[in-house]
Amino acid sequence: MSETLLEARGVGKRFGALVAASDINFRLGIGARHALIGPNGAGKTTFINLLTGVLTPTQGQVFLNGDDVTAVAQAERVKRGLARTFQINRLFRGLSVLENVYIPVSEQLGAAPTMFKPAGRRKDVIDASMNLLEMLHLQDVAARKISELPYGRQRLVEIAIALGLAPKVLLLDEPAAGVPSSESHIILDAVARLPKEIAVLIIEHDMDLVFRFADRITVLVGGKIFAEGTPKEIAGNPDVRAVYLGQAAHG
Numbered sequence: 001m002s003e004t005l006l007e008a009r010g011v012g013k014r015f016g017a018l019v020a021a022s023d024i025n026f027r028l029g030i031g032a033r034h035a036l037i038g039p040n041g042a043g044k045t046t047f048i049n050l051l052t053g054v055l056t057p058t059q060g061q062v063f064l065n066g067d068d069v070t071a072v073a074q075a076e077r078v079k080r081g082l083a084r085t086f087q088i089n090r091l092f093r094g095l096s097v098l099e100n101v102y103i104p105v106s107e108q109l110g111a112a113p114t115m116f117k118p119a120g121r122r123k124d125v126i127d128a129s130m131n132l133l134e135m136l137h138l139q140d141v142a143a144r145k146i147s148e149l150p151y152g153r154q155r156l157v158e159i160a161i162a163l164g165l166a167p168k169v170l171l172l173d174e175p176a177a178g179v180p181s182s183e184s185h186i187i188l189d190a191v192a193r194l195p196k197e198i199a200v201l202i203i204e205h206d207m208d209l210v211f212r213f214a215d216r217i218t219v220l221v222g223g224k225i226f227a228e229g230t231p232k233e234i235a236g237n238p239d240v241r242a243v244y245l246g247q248a249a250h251g
């Protein structure tokens with residue numbers, strides 16, 4: 001495998017008596033296109049929260065760029081190149097698309113707004129923000145308020161915000177959740193166009209998206225890794241079909 005950017009070694013999480021994640025070993029290398037799938041309650045979001053520092057593991061360690069970040073705060077992990085989107089969107093609904101993206105980009109370029117330099121004025125930040133919006137085909141709605149956009153486009157703005165943090169690793173938690181099927185192709189197209197140098201881990205129930213996007217798939221069941229392999233291996237694995245894919249196809 002290529003150089004490891006993000007690694008979990010024997011990671012686990014208990015909530016009281018409930019074991020939400022147990023002994024997870026996982027690696028994400030440069031340029032990875034990796035999907036994490038599994039039934040509801042399998043521990044996928046818990047695992048992402050452990051990787052990003054929202055939760056502290058009760059077992060094991062997390063490494064970012066070879067450094068042990070198990071005890072490192074979430075914001076510091078973002079600074080070190082780990083960005084994510086959430087299952088439920090967290091946008092500023094009353095602000096425009098450009099204003100939402102301006103915020104992380106200004107942080108990244110060291111141009112965070114101050115009393116003397118109000119937000120929205122720096123040309124370099126606006127240019128960089130517009131480049132991101134173009135990458136996600138959002139340039140035409142840059143001036144629109146989030147609340148005026150169809151839900152699929154709102155989800156793309158979340159991806160633009162995460163990219164605005166200039167990540168080396170991007171974790172996408174169900175980017176197509178809640179998006180009507182008539183719009184879901186725009187999410188699929190956007191994730192397919194993400195810059196190759198960014199390693200991507202996606203949690204998604206839409207198997208069409210997963211199998212088109214991923215070159216590697218991990219199946220989580222009951223907080224444990226149930227199977228890992230290429231899309232072909234996973235699709236052809238009868239145990240995976242029994243516990244998840246059959247169910248996903250019908251659900």
Ligand SMILES: Nc1ncnc2c1ncn2[C@@H]1O[C@H](COP(=O)(O)OP(=O)(O)OP(=O)(O)O)[C@@H](O)[C@H]1O
Nearest residue numbers: 015018019020038039040041042043044045046047
């Ligand atoms: N903060 C918490 N406190 C207690 N239990 C939790 C907490 N977060 C998650 N859990 C439990 O941990 C288990 C794993 O949940 P998690 O949300 O990680 O699953 P998931 O695979 O992401 O599910 P889904 O596909 O439905 O989003 C579930 O039984 C859930 O109820």
